[in-house]
Amino acid sequence: MEQLERVLETRELNVSMGPQHPATHGVLRLVLDIDGETVVKVTPYVGYLHRGIEKLGESLSYFQALPLTDRMDYVSSMTNNIGYVNAVERLFGIEAPERARFIRTMVGEMARIANHLLWLATHALDIGAMTVFLYCFREREWILELFEKICGARLTVTYPRIGGVRNDVSQEFLDSLYKFTEEFPTRIPEYETLIDKNRIWLKRTVGIGVISAEEAVNWGLTGPTLRGSGVPYDVRKYMPYDAYDKVEFDVPIGTEGDTYDRYRCRMMEFRQSNNIIRQCIEKLPPGPVMADAPKFTLQPKDKMFPITHPTKKHAFYIDEKVCKGCGMCARACPAKAIFGEKKKPHKINQELCLSCANCYVTCKFKALKIVPGGKGLSEEKLRELAAAPLPEEIKNAAGHLVEHFTFVKRGPRAPEGELYVATEVPKGELGFYFVSDGSGKPYRMRIRAPSFIHAGVLPRLCVGHLVADVIANIGTIDLVLGECDR
Ligand code: SF4
Ligand code: SF4
Numbered sequence: 001m002e003q004l005e006r007v008l009e010t011r012e013l014n015v016s017m018g019p020q021h022p023a024t025h026g027v028l029r030l031v032l033d034i035d036g037e038t039v040v041k042v043t044p045y046v047g048y049l050h051r052g053i054e055k056l057g058e059s060l061s062y063f064q065a066l067p068l069t070d071r072m073d074y075v076s077s078m079t080n081n082i083g084y085v086n087a088v089e090r091l092f093g094i095e096a097p098e099r100a101r102f103i104r105t106m107v108g109e110m111a112r113i114a115n116h117l118l119w120l121a122t123h124a125l126d127i128g129a130m131t132v133f134l135y136c137f138r139e140r141e142w143i144l145e146l147f148e149k150i151c152g153a154r155l156t157v158t159y160p161r162i163g164g165v166r167n168d169v170s171q172e173f174l175d176s177l178y179k180f181t182e183e184f185p186t187r188i189p190e191y192e193t194l195i196d197k198n199r200i201w202l203k204r205t206v207g208i209g210v211i212s213a214e215e216a217v218n219w220g221l222t223g224p225t226l227r228g229s230g231v232p233y234d235v236r237k238y239m240p241y242d243a244y245d246k247v248e249f250d251v252p253i254g255t256e257g258d259t260y261d262r263y264r265c266r267m268m269e270f271r272q273s274n275n276i277i278r279q280c281i282e283k284l285p286p287g288p289v290m291a292d293a294p295k296f297t298l299q300p301k302d303k304m305f306p307i308t309h310p311t312k313k314h315a316f317y318i319d320e321k322v323c324k325g326c327g328m329c330a331r332a333c334p335a336k337a338i339f340g341e342k343k344k345p346h347k348i349n350q351e352l353c354l355s356c357a358n359c360y361v362t363c364k365f366k367a368l369k370i371v372p373g374g375k376g377l378s379e380e381k382l383r384e385l386a387a388a389p390l391p392e393e394i395k396n397a398a399g400h401l402v403e404h405f406t407f408v409k410r411g412p413r414a415p416e417g418e419l420y421v422a423t424e425v426p427k428g429e430l431g432f433y434f435v436s437d438g439s440g441k442p443y444r445m446r447i448r449a450p451s452f453i454h455a456g457v458l459p460r461l462c463v464g465h466l467v468a469d470v471i472a473n474i475g476t477i478d479l480v481l482g483e484c485d486r
Contacts, residue, residue: 010036019048023126023471026481030458030470037466042459046452049485057445061411062088062162063298065445070156072449073483075118078111078147079425080483081160086241087421087432088162091414092296098243100164100289105243106177106280107150107159109273113184114143115426115478116266116273123263123475124195127204132194139187142180149173163297164290174281181278188270205260209461209473212257219460220453223428224265225477229257235424247279259476266478296412298404314355314394315374317386320345322367329359329368350375350382360398361405370394411440420448427451427478451477451484 013034018024027048033041053072057065069084070077082104089095096104121136144154150169151159159166195201211219216229226233234251236244252268254261291297318329318338323345330338330346337353340346348359355375360368369386371377372394377385390398416438422431428450435444454477461473 012040017470019045024474025122025479026484028455028474028479028481028484030474032462032467032470034467037468039462039465039467039470042462042470044455044458046455046481046484049481051482051486053486054445054447058442061409061440062092062414062442063408063411065442066162067156067158070158071482072447072486073115073425073427073430073451073480074155075480076111076115076426077155078157078159079108079115079423080430081158082108082242083421083423083425083430084432085160085162086423087419087434088414089291090421091417091419091434091436092162092293092412093415094163094291094293094296096164096242096291097288098285099168099287100291101242102246102280102284103165103169103289104160105247106277106284107147107165108242109276109280110143110146110177112273112426113270114140116270117143119266119426119475119478120191120263123472123478124201126471126475128200129195129198132191135187135190135194139184146173146177146180149176161290161298163293164288168289174284177277178281181274181281184274185271188267192267202260204469204472205263205476206258207256208259208465208469209476210256210258211457211461215460216257219457221428221457222450222453223424223426223478224262224269225428225450225454225457227251228254228262228265228476230255235422235429239422241421241423243280243283246283247276249276259472262476298408313373313375315350315371315377315382316348316353316355316357316359317369317371317374317382318346318348318359319367319369319386320347322365324365324367326365328362328364332358332362334358350379357398357401361402370398413438413440414442418444422448425450427480427483428454447486449483449486451479451481452486454479455484 015032015034017030017032019027019029024030029045031043031045032039051071053068056068066081066084069080072080117136117140121133124132147157148154150173151157151166211229213229213231216226217231222233230253232251232253237251249272252265252272254265290299325340325343325345327342334356335352335354337349338346338359339349360370370390371382371385372391374382374385414436416436418435420431420433422429429448430450431448433446434442437443457477458473462470
């Protein structure tokens with residue numbers, strides 16, 4: 001018997017799950033102590049994707065830091081942008097026009113649906129259900145195509161802007177979105193039919209990763225991860241921003257606080273978000289989409305740069321007598337249209353030139369000349385026209401362009417002080433904390449990212465369960481490491 005016990009003796013094993021494990025949703029590394037198949041200890045390690053967004057934000061103007069937020073939770077960049085612009089607007093003391101607030105609410109809810117679709121697809125796949133993955137990507141693609149229609153980008157959108165949104169939405173976009181809202185509620189039961197009462201799904205989710213309401217609050221959980229435990233906290237209800245106080249919606253909650261309840265919460269949120277989008281389309285008021293606060297906002301491009309407007313075919317020409325050959329313009333040219341040797345006059349290849357005017361604002365020797373309507377003219381003609389004085393209208397526009405360049409670079413000056421602004425992103429509460437010293441850059445930018453807080457609760461959810469349940473628990477908190485390692 002003693003010999004048999006010695007043969008069957010088990011020891012705790014220390015194994016690493018991730019950072020490349022396909023089910024750890026990014027570069028999360030979990031070090032597990034396991035006794036047979038049972039998890040006795042979990043230590044999460046993050047930081048493999050560290051991007052230093054908070055520090056970068058402190059070295060850029062408020063305008064320039066906006067695209068960084070796309071890269072946090074890249075699954076739902078639209079809501080990160082919305083969180084950031086809301087915080088900066090509060091800091092500047094400006095407000096977006098009503099139409100822009102409705103548009104932001106609408107696109108934010110589209111992002112919530114797209115996020116939950118990816119979450120459901122990967123969570124189901126992790127647990128062993130393949131078909132749901134394919135169904136969810138079908139609808140997610142639809143939303144991403146709609147994003148492409150309004151801003152040309154699918155993932156890193158940078159569509160919301162400080163003071164409003166980048167551009168207005170077209171009637172064609174609204175019609176396509178309305179069609180989506182009609183169709184989408186018929187697709188949700190398709191997912192539910194596959195897994196809602198599926199024996200395997202129930203075995204893998206019911207009673208797994210249970211956390212009580214009190215504990216969930218103490219761990220700082222937010223979003224569906226908290227609401228699955230029965231706490232109806234939702235920033236959209238408690239501190240409404242954009243147009244959330246003008247639309248009606250419910251906050252779905254669970255009762256048991258397990259993986260299944262969190263799944264059900266997100267499924268119900270699909271319907272609520274769809275409903276909010278419909279209300280936004282129906283109530284969308286007319287009006288501008290950018291606040292009338294030129295000291296703090298970027299005005300529409302065609303208003304600001306008539307000299308670079310695509311319908312105005314202006315040419316740019318380098319005055320060889322003035323050019324010092326420093327090469328700054330060549331480095332700034334996105335089309336690589338400027339060439340020349342160091343310390344010798346540079347030239348522009350007119351066929352490659354995009355008339356973006358980057359060279360014009362970069363050259364500190366004023367060697368760049370604008371030739372109004374000069375696109376397509378010969379070198380000789382350009383030289384001749386460049387010598388003529390500029391019309392007053394173009395002169396002013398060129399001045400605006402230079403002003404705009406320095407405005408973006410230096411940024412509008414924020415009042416001194418500090419503030420924290422929270423918004424409800426699909427994963428929970430996303431907060432931006434700024435300390436301003438009155439300059440054009442934040443003295444301190446700190447981000448409360450839900451994924452970072454939720455990564456901390458993994459040991460609490462996993463201990464006592466089987467190794468396979470670790471995968472379900474990672475999925476249930478909907479973690480994205482880009483945001484965790486911001
Ligand atoms: S930046 Fe001005 S001076 Fe320098 S190479 Fe260009 S045109 Fe010449
Ligand atoms: S206008 Fe723009 S594209 Fe044309 S040469 Fe200057 S920087 Fe290059």
